[in-house]
Amino acid sequence: MDTINLSNKIDWEFIEQVKEESGQNPSLCYQCGNCTAGCPYTNYFDYPVSMVMRLLQAGQKDTILNSKAIWLCATCETCTTRCPCEIDVAHIMDTLRIIARREGKVSEKDIKLFYDSFLDSVKQFGRIYEVGTLLMYNLRSGHFLADADLGPKVLTRGKIHFFPTKIKGSDKVAQIFERFQKKAKRHG
Amino acid sequence: MRVGVFICHCGNNIAGTVDVARVAAEMRKLPGVVYATNYMYTCSEPGQEEIKQAIRKEGLDRIVVAACSPRMHENTFRKTIEKAGLNRYFLEMANIREHISWIGEDKELNTNKAIEAVKMAVAKVMNNKPLYSSSFKVNKRVLVIGGGVAGMQAALDCADGGLDVVLVEKSPSIGGMMSRLDKTFPTIDCSICILGPKMVDVVQHEKIKLYAYSEIDEIKGYVGNYQIKIRKKATYVDWSKCTGCGACMEKCPTRNAYDHFNFGVATTRAINIPFPQAIPKKAKIDPEFCRQFTKGKCGVCAKICPTGAINYEMKDEIVAEDVGAIIVATGYGLFDLDKFPEYGAGRYPDVITGIQYERILNASGPTSGHILRPSDQTEPKTVVFVSCAGSRDKSLGVPYCSNFCCMYIAKQAILTKDHIPDSQSYVFYMDIRSNGKGYDEFTRRAQEEYGAKYIRGRVAKIYPKGKKMVVRGADTLLGTQVEVEADLVVLATAVISAPGAAGMAEKLHISYDTFGFYVESHPKLRPVETNTSGVYLAGACQGPKDIPASVGQGSAAASKVLSLFSKDMLESDPAIAQVNINACVGCLKCVKTCPFQAIKEEVLRNGRKVAKVIETVCAGCGVCTSTCPCGAIQLQHFTDNQLLAEVNAICQS
Numbered sequence: 001m002d003t004i005n006l007s008n009k010i011d012w013e014f015i016e017q018v019k020e021e022s023g024q025n026p027s028l029c030y031q032c033g034n035c036t037a038g039c040p041y042t043n044y045f046d047y048p049v050s051m052v053m054r055l056l057q058a059g060q061k062d063t064i065l066n067s068k069a070i071w072l073c074a075t076c077e078t079c080t081t082r083c084p085c086e087i088d089v090a091h092i093m094d095t096l097r098i099i100a101r102r103e104g105k106v107s108e109k110d111i112k113l114f115y116d117s118f119l120d121s122v123k124q125f126g127r128i129y130e131v132g133t134l135l136m137y138n139l140r141s142g143h144f145l146a147d148a149d150l151g152p153k154v155l156t157r158g159k160i161h162f163f164p165t166k167i168k169g170s171d172k173v174a175q176i177f178e179r180f181q182k183k184a185k186r187h188g
Numbered sequence: 189m190r191v192g193v194f195i196c197h198c199g200n201n202i203a204g205t206v207d208v209a210r211v212a213a214e215m216r217k218l219p220g221v222v223y224a225t226n227y228m229y230t231c232s233e234p235g236q237e238e239i240k241q242a243i244r245k246e247g248l249d250r251i252v253v254a255a256c257s258p259r260m261h262e263n264t265f266r267k268t269i270e271k272a273g274l275n276r277y278f279l280e281m282a283n284i285r286e287h288i289s290w291i292g293e294d295k296e297l298n299t300n301k302a303i304e305a306v307k308m309a310v311a312k313v314m315n316n317k318p319l320y321s322s323s324f325k326v327n328k329r330v331l332v333i334g335g336g337v338a339g340m341q342a343a344l345d346c347a348d349g350g351l352d353v354v355l356v357e358k359s360p361s362i363g364g365m366m367s368r369l370d371k372t373f374p375t376i377d378c379s380i381c382i383l384g385p386k387m388v389d390v391v392q393h394e395k396i397k398l399y400a401y402s403e404i405d406e407i408k409g410y411v412g413n414y415q416i417k418i419r420k421k422a423t424y425v426d427w428s429k430c431t432g433c434g435a436c437m438e439k440c441p442t443r444n445a446y447d448h449f450n451f452g453v454a455t456t457r458a459i460n461i462p463f464p465q466a467i468p469k470k471a472k473i474d475p476e477f478c479r480q481f482t483k484g485k486c487g488v489c490a491k492i493c494p495t496g497a498i499n500y501e502m503k504d505e506i507v508a509e510d511v512g513a514i515i516v517a518t519g520y521g522l523f524d525l526d527k528f529p530e531y532g533a534g535r536y537p538d539v540i541t542g543i544q545y546e547r548i549l550n551a552s553g554p555t556s557g558h559i560l561r562p563s564d565q566t567e568p569k570t571v572v573f574v575s576c577a578g579s580r581d582k583s584l585g586v587p588y589c590s591n592f593c594c595m596y597i598a599k600q601a602i603l604t605k606d607h608i609p610d611s612q613s614y615v616f617y618m619d620i621r622s623n624g625k626g627y628d629e630f631t632r633r634a635q636e637e638y639g640a641k642y643i644r645g646r647v648a649k650i651y652p653k654g655k656k657m658v659v660r661g662a663d664t665l666l667g668t669q670v671e672v673e674a675d676l677v678v679l680a681t682a683v684i685s686a687p688g689a690a691g692m693a694e695k696l697h698i699s700y701d702t703f704g705f706y707v708e709s710h711p712k713l714r715p716v717e718t719n720t721s722g723v724y725l726a727g728a729c730q731g732p733k734d735i736p737a738s739v740g741q742g743s744a745a746a747s748k749v750l751s752l753f754s755k756d757m758l759e760s761d762p763a764i765a766q767v768n769i770n771a772c773v774g775c776l777k778c779v780k781t782c783p784f785q786a787i788k789e790e791v792l793r794n795g796r797k798v799a800k801v802i803e804t805v806c807a808g809c810g811v812c813t814s815t816c817p818c819g820a821i822q823l824q825h826f827t828d829n830q831l832l833a834e835v836n837a838i839c840q841s
Contacts, residue, residue, distance in 0.1 A: 037648030
């Protein structure tokens with residue numbers, strides 16, 4: 001690993017930004033590792049979650065925003081539940097994803113695409129339309145046949161349906177998206 | 189009236205940001221002030237000499253010192269003017285350091301503020317009255333609450349110093365937590381072997397009166413004269429007849445009584461003697477489990493007892509004792525396993541607490557010192573220790589460090605290797621806190637010589653897998669998750685305040701913190717005193733503490749009591765509340781609000797009810813003065829007139 005020059009390589013602004021957007025104080029973390037100890041996905045992470053917290057304390061913006069870990073996090077919130085310092089770690093991971101996306105630094109493109117497909121579906125139907133979401137994701141990501149073998153199994157058991165079901169008030173859900181878009185525009 | 193004002197530079201502390209010469213010059217303009225000067229260090233010997241000289245030469249009769257907080261030097265200057273022949277209450281201090289020079293940077297503003305502060309002090313001192321303390325007799329007996337190692341040390345030191353000691357212990361035997369331990373760190377000497385002789389000394393000391401299995405019911409009075417009511421809990425065994433032979437315990441048919449002494453590692457009989465070295469070595473019945481009490485018939489112990497000591501009709505007994513001082517040594521409590529759902533919350537028999545493991549290691553424990561795991565009584569080969577189980581965990585309400593777990597875990601890891609040479613210990617830790625003498629070497633020895641594997645990280649969960657317990661945690665230094673398949677898991681559960689600590693504090697009128705630990709008078713300079721005079725602290729009731737620190741505090745508290753009792757009479761502080769009986773309407777609101785029970789009702793000869801302040805109890809807090817609807821009760825040295833004079837001094841100029 002390269003030497004990190006702490007005199008000029010701590011991005012204080014980034015720390016403040018995360019603090020403000022997540023409402024969490026990274027200084028509370030004393031690096032006990034309980035988040036990593038409980039994390040079900042840590043095997044797939046390039047940086048375990050306790051190290052993401054440490055990188056954040058050290059203001060290592062580029063390393064964090066380019067990491068796979070923040071995208072592989074499933075927001076199961078085990079870290080948040082276990083944190084003895086009462087930091088909402090999952091919220092910080094979420095904030096990091098938002099910042100990464102805003103800055104166009106998405107290290108796991110497919111995951112971002114999946115999120116997009118999921119949200120598009122919710123926006124359109126007021127709830128998730130599984131088949132549509134999957135098709136959309138597969139088309140966008142180029143993994144045309146991903147999980148296709150599972151289709152017949154779940155379809156025949158009635159777990160998912162061919163045609164979308166709209167919920168009552170789906171227009172209201174769409175309004176949520178609109179409101180959010182407007183707000184996002186206002187805040188740049 | 190001739191007032192003298194002395195402005196201190198305190199080196200640069202005050203003079204750096206306050207124009208002291210200008211303050212002095214301004215003071216000279218005030219009516220009544222005949223002398224004002226500034227000096228480098230007023231508290232120094234020449235500084236004090238200057239005050240004395242000025243009193244003589246200028247005929248001063250009131251003195252104002254503008255310097256640091258009165259908490260620092262009020263007493264110094266009171267003595268100074270007393271030596272020069274003035275009443276000590278003719279001194280006022282204006283705090284121009286902590287309140288002004290240290291907190292503001294603008295010299296102009298600071299100087300103006302300092303002028304106002306000193307003006308207030310001048311106005312106050314001109315209204316001061318001479319006060320004289322009265323003296324009262326001291327009852328030279330001391331009550332020690334708690335018979336753990338701290339309380340025992342305090343009791344022994346007081347008794348050796350010639351005082352009569354009343355020692356009250358809640359459980360059936362003295363000895364406390366230390367009597368449960370196997371070995372002690374960092375010397376690995378046997379705990380009961382060093383404690384046992386002390387316990388014997390306590391019970392044999394002619395100056396110590398021991399009340400075991402007793403609790404404090406009521407505390408009344410004040411320093412020098414406390415009236416205590418002690419509740420001797422019913423043991424259902426006449427201790428004057430019981431010889432401690434143990435025949436009852438052997439024959440008792442109830443075998444599943446909870447064993448408080450062993451923290452539930454084993455069960456005991458409904459009639460029991462807690463442990464072989466117990467002092468007093470007497471039996472007592474747990475009515476919760478005894479068949480005579482639960483089912484109404486049995487009586488085996490009564491039949492078997494060779495001295496006929498069993499008495500099922502026994503009731504709690506209240507005993508009164510009068511003492512002059514109290515040492516509180518009520519010790520600590522421990523977190524329960526049920527606080528840890530992710531560690532099984534007590535459902536897995538092979539996940540135990542540190543103190544339970546201590547009992548398993550102990551030669552006089554339920555396994556006779558053989559390490560056998562609770563589930564199947566086999567020898568564990570892999571033992572995992574989890575430190576900070578609850579400690580330093582804000583989410584569980586324990587943000588503090590439990591102080592001694594790092595050390596006892598290292599000790600238990602060493603002892604495990606000693607008992608089972610082919611065993612392997614793992615220690616999950618966050619930080620190793622071993623800052624006592626020889627402590628760090630000890631934790632290093634656990635790793636270097638005894639091969640304990642220290643893993644830096646917390647444990648997220650523990651779950652059973654066959655006969656093993658899987659401990660999953662993190663190794664933050666490796667940056668990975670790690671798993672250990674353990675035979676036995678020991679949790680270093682958090683130290684909390686003793687059960688009932690808050691209630692006891694309220695009886696004693698001492699303060700306690702958010703966590704129930706008692707608050708000392710000053711964290712550095714008055715570590716065993718409380719803010720209630722005559723009440724002292726020793727041991728872990730004040731905060732988690734290991735044996736050497738507890739013993740040290742026990743001795744310290746004893747020395748405080750001995751020095752308090754070195755005089756036959758105590759002087760009371762005259763700055764206390766005083767009732768003007770002509771103005772008092774007898775509403776007695778003050779009686780209700782007084783936090784020290786220092787005010788009582790008095791019936792005058794003409795039958796009128798008025799409030800009366802018990803001089804020796806009043807702490808001078810002033811709550812009564814703000815409660816009194818007719819201004820009849822006044823705090824001496826802080827009367828309404830004196831305070832209003834201060835207000836006028838800055839508002840009317």
